[in-house]
Amino acid sequence: MAGKIFGRTPGSLSAPIAAFSMAVILCSYCVSSINTARREAQTSSGPVDIRHKQSTTDKAGSPSWVQKALDESREAEKRGGSK
Structure with missing residues (x-):
């Protein structure tokens, strides 16, 4: 049982962790760019x-x-x- 995490091999967890990380980064980027666009729209006339x-x-x-x-x-x- 050495090398197994939660009954799975370490390689089987890397893909879901990477996908989750990319989703979090993408969502934070979208929220940030929407807020920036709103701010610029309010300041520019x-x-x-x-x-x-x-x-x-x-x-x-x-x-x-x-x-x-x-x-x-x-x-x-x-x-x-x-x-």
């Missing part, structure tokens, strides 16, 4: 300003797709109701 500018130009410049769809449905109702 560059992309948010660009989106805001685009949305205001869409509202002021041309009618939005929602407004166009409403206009088209109203026209269709007028055509259908007059027949």
